[in-house]
Amino acid sequence: MAYVISSACIDVTDQSCVSVCPVDCIYEGDRKLYVNPNECIDCGACEAVCPVTAIYLSTRLPEEERLHAEDNARFFAEPLPGRDEPLGDPGDSVAVGRIGVDTELVRRLAEGGAS
Amino acid sequence: MTPRVCWVVGAGPAGMYATQAILRSLEDVHVVLADRRRVPFGLGRFGIAPDHPKMRRVVTPLERIVEDDRVTFIGGVEVSAARLAELAPGFDAVVIASGAGADHPTDLGDTLASREVFGWYNADHGVDTARVEEALGADREVVVVGGGNVSIDIVRLLAVGEDRLRATDLPERVVDVLVARPRRPVHLVVRSAASELKFSAPMITELVHELGLRVRVRRHESYWGGSSDSPSDERRSSLELAVSGDDLDVDVVIHLGAQAARAADGAIEISSTVDGGSLVRLAEATVITAIGYGPGALMTDLRAAPSWPENAYVCGWAGNGAKGVLGTNKADALRIVEQIREGLAPGDSRRLDPAAAVAAVRSLADDPVGIEEWRATVDAEILEATRTGRGVERIRLQPGADGLQFGTERKESLPWPT
Ligand SMILES: Cc1cc2nc3c(=O)[nH]c(=O)nc-3n(C[C@H](O)[C@H](O)[C@H](O)COP(=O)(O)OP(=O)(O)OC[C@H]3O[C@@H](n4cnc5c(N)ncnc54)[C@H](O)[C@@H]3O)c2cc1C
Ligand code: SF4
Ligand code: SF4
Numbered sequence: 001m002a003y004v005i006s007s008a009c010i011d012v013t014d015q016s017c018v019s020v021c022p023v024d025c026i027y028e029g030d031r032k033l034y035v036n037p038n039e040c041i042d043c044g045a046c047e048a049v050c051p052v053t054a055i056y057l058s059t060r061l062p063e064e065e066r067l068h069a070e071d072n073a074r075f076f077a078e079p080l081p082g083r084d085e086p087l088g089d090p091g092d093s094v095a096v097g098r099i100g101v102d103t104e105l106v107r108r109l110a111e112g113g114a115s
Numbered sequence: 116m117t118p119r120v121c122w123v124v125g126a127g128p129a130g131m132y133a134t135q136a137i138l139r140s141l142e143d144v145h146v147v148l149a150d151r152r153r154v155p156f157g158l159g160r161f162g163i164a165p166d167h168p169k170m171r172r173v174v175t176p177l178e179r180i181v182e183d184d185r186v187t188f189i190g191g192v193e194v195s196a197a198r199l200a201e202l203a204p205g206f207d208a209v210v211i212a213s214g215a216g217a218d219h220p221t222d223l224g225d226t227l228a229s230r231e232v233f234g235w236y237n238a239d240h241g242v243d244t245a246r247v248e249e250a251l252g253a254d255r256e257v258v259v260v261g262g263g264n265v266s267i268d269i270v271r272l273l274a275v276g277e278d279r280l281r282a283t284d285l286p287e288r289v290v291d292v293l294v295a296r297p298r299r300p301v302h303l304v305v306r307s308a309a310s311e312l313k314f315s316a317p318m319i320t321e322l323v324h325e326l327g328l329r330v331r332v333r334r335h336e337s338y339w340g341g342s343s344d345s346p347s348d349e350r351r352s353s354l355e356l357a358v359s360g361d362d363l364d365v366d367v368v369i370h371l372g373a374q375a376a377r378a379a380d381g382a383i384e385i386s387s388t389v390d391g392g393s394l395v396r397l398a399e400a401t402v403i404t405a406i407g408y409g410p411g412a413l414m415t416d417l418r419a420a421p422s423w424p425e426n427a428y429v430c431g432w433a434g435n436g437a438k439g440v441l442g443t444n445k446a447d448a449l450r451i452v453e454q455i456r457e458g459l460a461p462g463d464s465r466r467l468d469p470a471a472a473v474a475a476v477r478s479l480a481d482d483p484v485g486i487e488e489w490r491a492t493v494d495a496e497i498l499e500a501t502r503t504g505r506g507v508e509r510i511r512l513q514p515g516a517d518g519l520q521f522g523t524e525r526k527e528s529l530p531w532p533t
Binding site: 019020021022023024041042043044045046048049057091092094 | 128132139169170172173175176179315317440441442443444445446449
């Protein structure tokens with residue numbers, strides 16, 4: 001299952017979710033944040049604080065946001081643009097810090113939104 | 116310059132997140148982390164339901180914190196308000212993260228408190244296991260009173276089948292008692308109407324959809340109609356789905372807008388909160404109350420004292436009336452550590468150095484233990500699980516004059532490392 005951050009987070013990135021995540025499994029890309037599905041414990045704390053309702057349990061994602069379940073996973077499982085290695089499961093988003101790169105999908109969505 | 120020294124009282128989630136935030140935000144710092152239990156993590160270990168293994172993983176990052184070189188865990192230390200006030204000036208800051216106190220009392224006569232029940236199944240120490248096992252093993256219905264997630268946890272564990280129970284890390288003994296329980300419906304009595312329910316929708320959905328339990332919801336007629344707020348759609352649908360249980364042969368009956376009372380003859384009567392109309396009468400029942408918690412002794416005494424220690428901050432369930440989930444404590448910890456950082460006196464003070472600070476806190480206990488006790492517990496649990504052939508098995512720590520008892524084996528208390 002795991003919780004998923006969907007497109008509404010793009011360019012909001014206020015990090016309210018980060019400060020309540022008990023296992024530090026919410027990582028900051030560039031213009032959006034991502035939940036590591038292997039590390040998430042399904043506690044739901046992030047969903048309750050997101051100011052733009054960007055966060056859903058994967059099984060409850062609205063139809064048009066479904067692709068973000070896979071995209072959140074991809075952020076960790078596949079090398080990000082410009083990188084050789086996938087991020088994997090570092091187990092500590094605070095130690096990793098801001099990554100500064102988004103997935104292809106999010107980059108496309110973000111640019112589309114800006115134009 | 117000597118490092119900053121902080122004292123965190125209580126190593127539950129709130130104390131652990133406070134420790135983590137201190138380590139992350141202060142450069143040169145040592146944290147003395149004290150708990151009355153012999154092992155850390157509070158309700159993170161002794162509260163969270165055993166059949167929610169994913170949620171239980173919350174302790175994984177906490178283990179890293181407690182093993183940090185800049186942290187000294189001291190278990191078996193019950194900190195009193197007087198001692199806290201006395202030692203506080205030796206620290207840069209004191210964080211009070213001692214959690215909530217006992218279950219709120221009721222006028223239902225002899226009942227089991229939720230702390231006894233989840234303490235029993237989670238192998239906490241200091242629980243009268245014989246009392247809990249006798250009450251749950253008796254051939255009578257169980258009535259759980261309370262509308263929060265804790266009451267749902269208890270109902271679920273009483274209702275699920277043996278396969279589910281064996282797949283958890285519940286102590287073997289607990290599984291045996293639960294499996295031997297007569298198959299009778301578990302009643303959940305919730306005062307609120309559906310619109311004010313405190314438990315989260317997924318908790319109910321889980322009962323019906325994931326576990327396939329037969330759940331019947333009995334409700335007072337004004338259950339949605341009477342209140343102007345309607346329940347969230349999702350909650351409504353999970354409740355409506357749950358209604359379709361068989362009337363006679365169900366695992367769980369949820370009474371909404373209802374209250375329980377003990378009649379003169381000892382029977383338990385469940386009635387409507389709106390018109391007092393009787394819904395169910397049970398000649399004999401084991402009652403478990405889970406209606407929230409009062410403040411703990413440490414906070415009560417500190418609040419009653421003439422002055423509050425100026426460098427003491429409150430975090431988590433100790434300060435917020437036992438409200439909030441794991442993540443709430445984390446946000447709380449970040450907030451108070453920010454205050455601590457701003458309030459730090461520059462330069463020197465009458466601070467103790469780390470070794471003296473550890474010694475001062477250790478001296479509060481007759482038999483203090485270090486983090487080795489936790490490591491030994493984890494090792495012993497792995498051993499025990501290998502012996503019984505289950506994947507994992509929680510064991511009950513029974514500290515006593517003759518050392519600790521792990522499951523069936525007895526071992527000496529570990530000496531303090533020198
Ligand atoms: C049954 C149950 C199930 C729960 N399930 C979930 C869940 O699935 N998801 C979720 O997000 N939240 C859950 N919660 C809530 C979560 O457990 C709490 O939010 C959290 O434990 C509160 O943390 P705390 O550190 O403030 O208190 P506690 O966890 O109670 O920790 C307080 C610590 O202080 C110690 N202490 C107390 N007094 C003293 C003293 N005088 N001196 C020294 N030490 C002292 C105690 O031994 C304890 O270790 C559950 C709670 C319960 C009761
Ligand atoms: S709280 Fe919501 S908007 Fe803010 S960073 Fe998290 S997901 Fe993005
Ligand atoms: S559900 Fe809990 S563990 Fe998962 S990302 Fe949200 S806050 Fe973190």
